[in-house]
Amino acid sequence: MPDFLDTEHAEVRSAAERLADELAALPGRVAESDIGAAVRQASKSAGVFDMTQPMSVGGTEAGALALVVVRDTLGSRNVGHLPGVFGPSPGVLANVGEPLRSQFLLPYLAGELRSGFGFTEPADAPRHTWARLDGVDLVVNGAKSYVTGGADADFINALVEVEGTGSAMVLIETDRAGVTLKQRFGTLDGSHHAAFAFTDVRVPATHLIGEAGGGLRRAMSQINATRMAIAADCIGQCRFAIDLVEQTLVERAGRRSSAGEPARVGTDLERVTLGDMRIAAYAARSALYRTARLLDAGENAVNEVMAAKSLATESLSRICDDAVQLVGGTALVDGHPLADILRQVRALRLAEGPTEVLASNVARGRLDLGLGRV
C-alpha cells in the first residue's frame, strides 16, 4: 500500500511532489530544445536524478519502494517520462570488473556512451544467438530483432549462448566487424528500435558480463527492474487520467450550472465508469507497493513483479481508454496527454513480457515448480 510510508519515504514523496510541480511548469518557461537540460537540472536538485545510479559513482542507489514512490508521484502529474528525470542506471553492467568498468560502465553512467539491450530474437531464427571461445576472443553469430535505441547505441548488451558454458550477457560494440544494422524502425509509442545481425563478430572474452552460465539470470534481473519501473509509471498515470476525467466532469457540471441546468457532477453511467476506474487503480497500486516492499525485504518477488507489471499496464490501458471516452474527441487530438498515454501503454502491454506470457509464467511457477505466492 502507498500508505504508512516511514519518514524517509515520506520525504522522498515530498521531494518528488515538488519536482513534479516544477517539471509540469517547464514547457511554458523553457524552449523545447532546452527541456532535457532543464529537467536534468531540476531532477538533480531534487535528489531524484542520482537515485538510479550506483553509490560508487556518487549515486544514491535507491531501493525499490523509494523508486516506486518517485515514479508514481511523477506519473500522477504525467511528467515521469520526460528525458533526463533519471540518470543512466548500470542495468546488466552492475558490478562489472575491469576492463568493462572503465571502458564502458563509467562512460555510460556519465552519459558519454549509449547502449541497447539485446534479448528478443527474430521468430524465424534457426538458433539462439551463440558464441564460441576462440583463444582470447568470443566469436558471436545470430541476430537481435528489437533493440530499443539500438541505431544510436555504441554497444549492445546481448544475451548469448556460449558453447559449453550456457547463457551469458556479452557486450558487443555496434561498430565491430560483422555487426550489421539490418533495420531501424519506430513504434506506435514514439520509441525507436533496431534489428541487428551478427556474423562471426569477434569480441574479447573480457566482454563477457558476469560469469558464463549466469546470463539469463542477469538479464532477468534487469527485466524485473524495468518491469517495476513501467508498473510505477503506469500507476501514476492511472491517477493522472482519473483526475483529468473528474476535472472534466466538474467543469461540465459548472457550465450546466451557469446555464441554469441541474449541476450534479457526472451522469449515473459516468459515475459507475469513474468508480470502476478508481477500483482498478486502487488494486493495481496496492499490489505494486506491496511488491516493492517485498523486494526491499530481500524476498524473491519475481511472480509479484510480473503480477504488478501486468496489473499496472492492463489497468492503465482500460482506464485511459475509458477516460478518452468520457472526455470526448478532444482527448484523441495529437498532443493531448490521454492520446499520448494510450499509445505508450499499448506498447507497454507487450514490452518486457506480454501480459499473457506473464500470466502463463505465474501459472507455471505454481503448477510446475511449486513456487510463488501470487
Ligand SMILES: Cc1cc2nc3c(=O)[nH]c(=O)nc-3n(C[C@H](O)[C@H](O)[C@H](O)COP(=O)(O)OP(=O)(O)OC[C@H]3O[C@@H](n4cnc5c(N)ncnc54)[C@H](O)[C@@H]3O)c2cc1C
Ligand atoms: C516498445 C517496445 C520496446 C522493446 N524493447 C526491447 C529491447 O530493448 N530489447 C529487446 O530485446 N526486446 C525489446 N522489445 C521486444 C519485446 O520484449 C517483445 O516484443 C516481447 O517480449 C514479445 O515478444 P515477440 O514480439 O517476439 O512476440 P511473441 O513472443 O511472438 O508473442 C506474441 C504473442 O503470443 C502470445 N504468447 C507468446 N508466448 C506465450 C506464452 N508462453 N504463453 C501465452 N501466450 C504466449 C502472447 O499473446 C504474445 O503477446 C520491445 C518491444 C516493445 C513493444
